[in-house]
Amino acid sequence: MSSIVSYGSYIPRFRIRTEDIAKEWGENPENIKSGLFIHSKSVPGPDEDVLTISAEAAKNALRRTDLDKSKIGAIYVGSESHPYAVKPTSSILVEALGLSYDIHSADYEFACKAGTAAMQNVMAMVDSGQIENGMAIGADTSQGAPGDALEYSASAGGTAILIGKNGFADFNATLSFTTDTPDFWRREGEKYPSHGGRFTGEPAYFKHVLTGAKKMMERMGTKPEDYDYAIFHQPNGKFPTRAAKMLGFKDEQVKDGLLTPYIGNTYSSSMIIGLSAVLDKAESGDRILGVAFGSGAGSDVFDMTVNDRVKSLKRERAKGVMEQVNNPIWIDYATYVKYRGKIIMRGA
Amino acid sequence: MSEVPRFWRESRHRYRLVGTRCTNCDTLYFPPRVICPTCRRESVGKMKEEEMSGAGEIYSFTVVHDGLEQFKMQIPYVMALVKMKDGPFVTAQIVDCSPEEVKIGTKVTATLRKVRSEGKEGIIQYGYKFTICP
Numbered sequence: 001m002s003s004i005v006s007y008g009s010y011i012p013r014f015r016i017r018t019e020d021i022a023k024e025w026g027e028n029p030e031n032i033k034s035g036l037f038i039h040s041k042s043v044p045g046p047d048e049d050v051l052t053i054s055a056e057a058a059k060n061a062l063r064r065t066d067l068d069k070s071k072i073g074a075i076y077v078g079s080e081s082h083p084y085a086v087k088p089t090s091s092i093l094v095e096a097l098g099l100s101y102d103i104h105s106a107d108y109e110f111a112c113k114a115g116t117a118a119m120q121n122v123m124a125m126v127d128s129g130q131i132e133n134g135m136a137i138g139a140d141t142s143q144g145a146p147g148d149a150l151e152y153s154a155s156a157g158g159t160a161i162l163i164g165k166n167g168f169a170d171f172n173a174t175l176s177f178t179t180d181t182p183d184f185w186r187r188e189g190e191k192y193p194s195h196g197g198r199f200t201g202e203p204a205y206f207k208h209v210l211t212g213a214k215k216m217m218e219r220m221g222t223k224p225e226d227y228d229y230a231i232f233h234q235p236n237g238k239f240p241t242r243a244a245k246m247l248g249f250k251d252e253q254v255k256d257g258l259l260t261p262y263i264g265n266t267y268s269s270s271m272i273i274g275l276s277a278v279l280d281k282a283e284s285g286d287r288i289l290g291v292a293f294g295s296g297a298g299s300d301v302f303d304m305t306v307n308d309r310v311k312s313l314k315r316e317r318a319k320g321v322m323e324q325v326n327n328p329i330w331i332d333y334a335t336y337v338k339y340r341g342k343i344i345m346r347g348a
Numbered sequence: 349m350s351e352v353p354r355f356w357r358e359s360r361h362r363y364r365l366v367g368t369r370c371t372n373c374d375t376l377y378f379p380p381r382v383i384c385p386t387c388r389r390e391s392v393g394k395m396k397e398e399e400m401s402g403a404g405e406i407y408s409f410t411v412v413h414d415g416l417e418q419f420k421m422q423i424p425y426v427m428a429l430v431k432m433k434d435g436p437f438v439t440a441q442i443v444d445c446s447p448e449e450v451k452i453g454t455k456v457t458a459t460l461r462k463v464r465s466e467g468k469e470g471i472i473q474y475g476y477k478f479t480i481c482p
């Protein structure tokens with residue numbers, strides 16, 4: 001079956017603290033921090049978007065392998081904040097990364113699991129022999145309406161997963177679970193998303209994440225203790241922690257892949273940036289469960305095992321996730337609203 | 349829409365710092381040249397496209413306090429002349445830093461960013477800027 005040949009992430013350096021958002025809206029920051037379990041979030045610079053973030057993540061993935069770029073036969077980008085409504089992010093990336101023009105490409109959308117849907121498509125193309133290698137990217141510069149609870153979590157980041165044969169982490173299986181659930185949406189042309197408030201928890205996140213994870217363990221005949229790492233979609237710090245506990249996973253299996261408390265919810269990169277952080281330290285034989293969730297709603301589940309080829313992976317050639325997490329430029333709320341286009345400039 | 353064709357022709361140079369090397373005298377040019385100004389006729393048919401590594405250092409710089417409308421969000425920002433490891437000099441914005449962090453000789457690396465967009469309807473122009481190496 002197909003495997004991960006390389007991977008890379010990119011997190012914008014600008015960060016804002018939960019306190020600095022809460023104080024503008026008269027909220028008690030301690031309530032937010034303990035309620036959502038988010039301390040800070042990443043903010044894209046005024047000149048960053050899903051294309052630039054995807055490009056930097058993909059470049060990090062390409063740095064870690066000696067694979068000939070011309071052997072990449074597909075590039076798919078999942079996001080809910082593509083820079084253009086019509087004009088693919090993926091085609092700009094083909095030129096920006098210097099890939100072969102003989103390449104399959106498309107942009108994907110499925111709330112926060114568009115990037116993992118892209119991974120599944122690339123896996124299928126590699127498994128069927130249609131392509132040798134393909135790149136799947138999940139990236140977002142998500143927005144929350146000012147004063148909305150989402151403003152504490154909606155952040156920016158991207159992860160690129162290069163999939164092919166003979167990689168360093170084998171996919172043992174993947175599956176998806178999808179239902180029509182109106183937990184979160186954004187109509188065409190609207191700047192900010194709407195959500196079903198408390199409706200987002202039980203019938204949306206927990207139902208799809210728990211069902212997906214259980215179905216995978218049933219299919220593979222595994223138990224939580226068979227995995228060294230488990231990564232769950234992380235809209236905040238609280239949901240994935242609770243989902244892990246409900247499934248029977250322990251803190252030490254989950255903590256390395258839980259980034260939202262420090263960088264917020266990177267949406268389409270949420271689960272896979274956690275996977276990227278785990279791959280930064282995983283060793284041969286480690287088994288990993290990854291569960292992505294997208295509102296609307298569905299889950300994509302991956303069961304992976306790291307193999308001996310991890311020893312020849314050039315991880316040090318690109319900055320790891322924690323290295324980027326620990327290299328912030330702190331900004332205040334005024335700079336944040338300016339950078340995020342929440343104030344209207346003349347001629348804009 | 350007047351800028352679209354020109355931007356499209358130059359996109360790979362702007363996205364990936366692709367220059368041209370004169371294989372007659374082994375000089376790399378950026379922006380790319382069709383013929384080598386030194387070798388002139390000798391260089392015809394001998395100019396080869398080459399992507400730069402993205403590594404360079406600050407040769408000179410200025411801090412812009414009163415910039416174009418397009419860059420108003422980023423004032424004050426740094427414009428620098430970067431000496432690329434591959435040879436050529438490139439003028440570009442230095443981002444993700446405060447002006448105090450920029451010095452002559454500071455090592456920088458190329459990053460792809462939005463350079464400008466033609467209003468709300470037009471195309472978004474992407475190109476190289478630089479960030480400071482840690």
Ligand SMILES: [Zn+2]
Pocket residue numbers: 370371372373374375384385386387388391
């Ligand atoms: Zn010459």
